Amino acid sequence: MKILVCISNVPDTTTKIKLVNENTDFDRTGVQWIINPWDELALTRAMELKESTAGLIEKITVVNVGKKENEGTLRKALAVGADDAIRVEADPKDAYYVAVQIAKVAKEEAYDIILAGIESSDYNGAAVGGMVAEMLDIPSVSSVSGLFIEDGKVSLNREIDGGQEVLSTELPFVAIVQKGISIDPRIPAMRGIMMARKKPLTVVDAVEADVLTGFVNYELPQAKSACKMIDEENAGDLIKLLHTEAKAF
Numbered sequence: 258m259k260i261l262v263c264i265s266n267v268p269d270t271t272t273k274i275k276l277v278n279e280n281t282d283f284d285r286t287g288v289q290w291i292i293n294p295w296d297e298l299a300l301t302r303a304m305e306l307k308e309s310t311a312g313l314i315e316k317i318t319v320v321n322v323g324k325k326e327n328e329g330t331l332r333k334a335l336a337v338g339a340d341d342a343i344r345v346e347a348d349p350k351d352a353y354y355v356a357v358q359i360a361k362v363a364k365e366e367a368y369d370i371i372l373a374g375i376e377s378s379d380y381n382g383a384a385v386g387g388m389v390a391e392m393l394d395i396p397s398v399s400s401v402s403g404l405f406i407e408d409g410k411v412s413l414n415r416e417i418d419g420g421q422e423v424l425s426t427e428l429p430f431v432a433i434v435q436k437g438i439s440i441d442p443r444i445p446a447m448r449g450i451m452m453a454r455k456k457p458l459t460v461v462d463a464v465e466a467d468v469l470t471g472f473v474n475y476e477l478p479q480a481k482s483a484c485k486m487i488d489e490e491n492a493g494d495l496i497k498l499l500h501t502e503a504k505a506f
């Protein structure tokens with residue numbers, strides 16, 4: 258069995274976003290890039306499954322559609338434990354375009370399980386995983402918070418209102434994962450970092466694909482007004498402000 262984990266390269270969640278080019282892009286200067294948090298959990302779950310199924314999982318491959326500067330993120334995924342990495346050389350600007358590239362990679366190696374995050378933490382498209390499944394004409398299960406393999410059979414858990422849903426599916430399939438798929442993302446250890454340098458990272462050309470969507474511009478949320486402090490003896494002022502400014506009642 259082979260697992261493909263889709264890895265989106267995203268700015269660290271503490272990044273202060275500064276818009277440039279008439280608010281159509283953001284300034285990448287000094288940005289720290291990380292593995293999209295959901296993809297990190299997906300990779301961790303893939304590792305756990307490989308370790309607990311004694312030889313059933315032949316390899317875990319990570320894939321990113323992006324430019325050379327994304328290789329640091331792929332190397333981190335190799336350090337966590339992926340066996341090899343593929344970078345599709347492309348300037349990704351759209352979920353459809355990205356999905357076409359991943360579907361091509363998945364088809365070529367006939368991966369049995371394809372894991373994608375529920376959304377990227379930067380563009381929040383929540384689109385790629387479902388598109389990949391459709392392009393490959395295979396089942397997809399969304400919002401997966403549990404993935405198990407027992408006696409070669411796969412079961413998936415989904416959180417539903419007040420409970421859990423358990424599903425089964427045939428291989429190959431796409432699981433679009435969310436929080437809970439694994440509890441603690443693995444952090445690369447020194448040995449993993451050393452080994453990652455020697456693991457294969459293949460760069461493949463992108464295939465022709467349309468870009469179906471384009472951003473007109475971005476808007477930052479309005480700056481919050483300064484915090485107003487009210488003395489305890491003037492509690493009435495607080496009620497007035499809640500009514501007149503916060504419009505709470």
Ligand SMILES: Cc1cc2nc3c(=O)[nH]c(=O)nc-3n(C[C@H](O)[C@H](O)[C@H](O)COP(=O)(O)OP(=O)(O)OC[C@H]3O[C@@H](n4cnc5c(N)ncnc54)[C@H](O)[C@@H]3O)c2cc1C
Pocket residue numbers: 262263264265266281293295296320321322323324327348349350351352355359372373374375376377379380381382383384385386472
């Ligand atoms: C204007 C613009 C500029 C961009 N510039 C860059 C850039 O300079 N560098 C860059 O790396 N990205 C860039 N991107 C992001 C890139 O195009 C996204 O990967 C793509 O838009 C999909 O994002 P999404 O939010 O729809 O993904 P979602 O559907 O929210 O992502 C869900 C999951 O799909 C998988 N996935 C998403 N994107 C990728 C990917 N690229 N490779 C592999 N798996 C993926 C991951 O598993 C992810 O968790 C840019 C996007 C836009 C719109």
